[in-house]
Amino acid sequence: MNLLSSLSPATAGRAPSRPLAGVIPLALLALAAALSGCAGMAPRDAALPDTPVPTAWAAGTTAAPGSAATSLAQWWQRLGDPQLTALVEQSLTANTSVRTAQAALRQARAQVDVQAAGLAPQVGASASAQRSRSGNSGAGNNFQLGFDASWEPDVFGRVRAGVNASEADARAAEASLADVQVSLAAEVAVNYIELRGLQQRLVIARSNLASQSETLQITQWRLQAGLTTSLVAEQARAASEQTAAQIPALEASLAQSRHSLAVLTGQAPAALDAQLAASVAVPQPGDELAMAIPAETLRQRPDVRAAEQRITAALARVSQADAARYPDFGISGSVGLRALTLGALSGGSAVAASLLGSISVPLLDGGAARAQVRAQEASLEQARIAYQAAVLTALKDVEDALVSLRGNRERLVRLRSAADAAGNAELLARQRYSSGLIDFQSVLETQRTLLSTQEGVATTVASLSADHVRLYKALGGGWQPQ
Template structure:
């Protein structure tokens, strides 16, 4: 009885110590708080209403095909599937770590026969072995670290989902841009062909020199030369989409030429702190800090004694049928108190190592916040600049088209030099290509903005609960 009382007393002491060696809750440092601006400094994006679900921002775009491609990538992309398996592994590791806080029980059955001096005997044993280790919070801290690693895997999955969604959207936009460039070149090719036919007719009629014909051919062939390049880009982006959606290129389709997809342009940004905190990379860094804090606690608990209580209960008899009869019962109980005395400084060094890892995790968290600020501000500035550029280019296209038509009419009437016709045609082609590019840049800017604010993944409930 005295030994049992001593074991229980030691257990009470260790339980008390557990309350002294605990992991604090995650809190942002003052340096980390100062990283987050009070407001976004970039030019305001034209907004009308906020988007309710940033996790599926692609569903609000004008082109349904972009939504289909992104949705397919979210389920089929190989990087996302690997990230899901990593999350599955982290979930299993969390279960393993949690099991360390509970008693371990194993059933045992033994049967055998022995011979001595020509006499044989049988023996049968059946029983239950129990064990429980109590320490100063180390096992609980290990479970906390495993849970944080699980959250890290969830956020890492979100990072991959966000990145793949953005890459699919950008590849689709680039494909439509390449198709648009092919279309623009082919339209201008018709006009240039008409100019060549007229110049050639006038040359044969002796009205102009061969210079007009040569210039017309040069312009015509230059435009022709650009078409295979843009057509190759169409195939390249189709191949990229096939990889991102784990499909064959012929399954992607997208052969019909369509306009460059346009975003709804109704993204209303929340305050910087809310936006940045919900980015998956920031959440992943936060989980790493939480895990490092728990491992510091685990290392600190190793400096305190630990108690392992084990015992067994069972039956032992010479025949299997006699198991359970009176007199066949057996039981035992043990208590092992482990007191760290001399480890050549390894325990303190491990604690120092864990503290250093915690400081590194905090620095990485600050870096992820800084990266978030940069990406949001860059996206806002890109959209603003390209929108202004688009406005000017639309006016330039209108003037270039008018100038090209006037120059052609004047040349037909013999009032204009052919060089002016070619110049206005080239200018129109250049402006139209630039306008197509700026439309794609605006759409890509919105994709970058959605990605920068964490669009593409739903914030797991576990993170929301930790925020409370």
């Protein structure tokens, strides 16, 4: 229902017509009913959902009271590997996921400007020229030139709530970009560590293959001298072939790791083959890590920040749906020139101006407005639950990384001790077998044990380094919003 009043030079000062005077009381009653219905809406709680957050980590070291936690900004530099640092930094600029998140952020920020434009008056210009003819009458011209302006005062905050929602969406997109960058840096580091670990395992396999080949040669000499049996020679050859079979599998895994790193850095799969061909030790960070308390960790996790901003956006959309049940006000006007000839446009009689005020009151909509409020309230509840899930997942990520880190540290100590003993045993066994003091079965068992323990050490060293990376990621990566 609209109430319209116009003002022009021809109608200024004239009293309202009788029909319009009869409509005004009815419209005012409808407006009062709408306002009373909207005034009963209860305000929404803007507080974050209650989520249990411990005061300290169940496992691991927390920064001492009064001391600052270790800065995790650009944590990949703590691994002390320049090549890894270069790969991470390249991925942060060239990776397709990062570029997609950056485009989403630009889109969200542009949407804020779109929503904010609704708070300002809208001004436009128009011009037209018309030539028409009817029946036997002569042709006539009509020329118009003017400016139009309109403005909808945001009396009940509907447009402002939309702006607030868009701003929260933009902040959530910014946090999502940071989350993509943190996850990408961790993925590059884990793939790089896996690559270096595979290279170490390949070195171990080739070293053991050389040792087993030497043992196989000794066995064949003893067989020719009649000092051993064909069974022993075949066992030696089987052990050597089993070790040799591991090498193609390791080489294939190495190639796949290089391909993954190349794609993560925005390059073709084979682009890093030459750069990463040389075998390098697995990078290892230092153990000096003072961790922040759980509450501080949650504040620096970008995924938690994004979930928080989505609650803010959902809350603003509830307010927007509420405000849509209130009346809308509008003011518009125009000023221009209208004449039958171009020359007459410059005369004072060609000036035409109008001013229009309007009120639009929703009366019967079949319950759509209330249903829209309920829909936005349900969306708000989903955002709150998603926030709780993000917090719990963040806490679990840190605890899992700490447990894995502690377990692999203890395992590595034992495996290194076992590898030293296995190396000594294998050397003694080969020497005694060459002298004919022991049978080949003892040599075979010591060589298998040596290969197993050395592979275990190499695998655990890589796992330990990857655990640090996962811990850095779980702690938020030290990323700061741009």
